[in-house]
Amino acid sequence: MIKYAYLLILFTALIAAACSSDTSADYSAAPEATETETVFGAPFTPAAYLTADELLPLITDEESELMQVSAEVTEVCQTKGCWLVMQTSDGQPIRVTFKDYAYFVPKDLAGQRVLMEGVSWKEITSVAHQQHYLEDAYASEEEIAAITEPKTGYYFEATGVVIL
Known part of the structure; x- marks a missing residue:
């Protein structure tokens, strides 16, 4: 009987230790991060980040180094x-x-702030790709038909996204 009592005490101690371990990520470097954040893609440790305004002049034809950007989402597929x-x-x-x-984000993300890690570049976007993006956004036939010229597009490929 004493053997069972020791096993019960040991089991209870193990459960208590497992429940009290801190497995949360350290987001102290990103003052906007909250305990209610949601992560999509590869996890990353928030660090110094750029805004969309700071990112734009840095975008070139070549893929950039890995960086972090925080911005408000204005549109989602x-x-x-x-x-x-x-x-x-x-x-x-x-x-x-x-x-x-490898992952998708919620379709109702417009209007929310995100922190993303990834790379940026610019390239000429074809008429077909511009029209495809408008179709994904459920644009009208008139808006889609109005696209007749390729244009320079600015891109960011995110390895991970944190909804703040």
């Missing part, structure tokens, strides 16, 4: 949540895709 758009203060869109198409 309404088909799957497979891309989002952030904008600079003067309205320049930066389209965000997700590394290896």
Whole structure:
């Protein structure tokens, strides 16, 4: 009987220790992070980040180094949540895709702030791709038909996204 009492005490101590261990990530470097954040993609440790306004002049034809950007989401793919758009203060869109198409974000994310880690670049976006993005956003046929010229697009490929 004493043997069972010792086993019960040991089991209770193990359960208590497991429940009290701290497995939360350290987000002290990102003052905007909260305990209610949601992470999509690869986890990362928030660090010094850029805003969309700070990012835009740094975007070149070559893929950038890994960086973090925090911005408000202005648009999300309404088909799957497979891309989002952030904008600079003067309205320049930066389209965000997700590394290896490995994850999606909620389709109702517009208006919320996110912190993302990834790389940026710019390239000429074809008419077909521009129209495809509008189709994903459920744009009208008139809006889609109005796209007739390729244009320079600014891109960010996120390896991970934290909803703040």
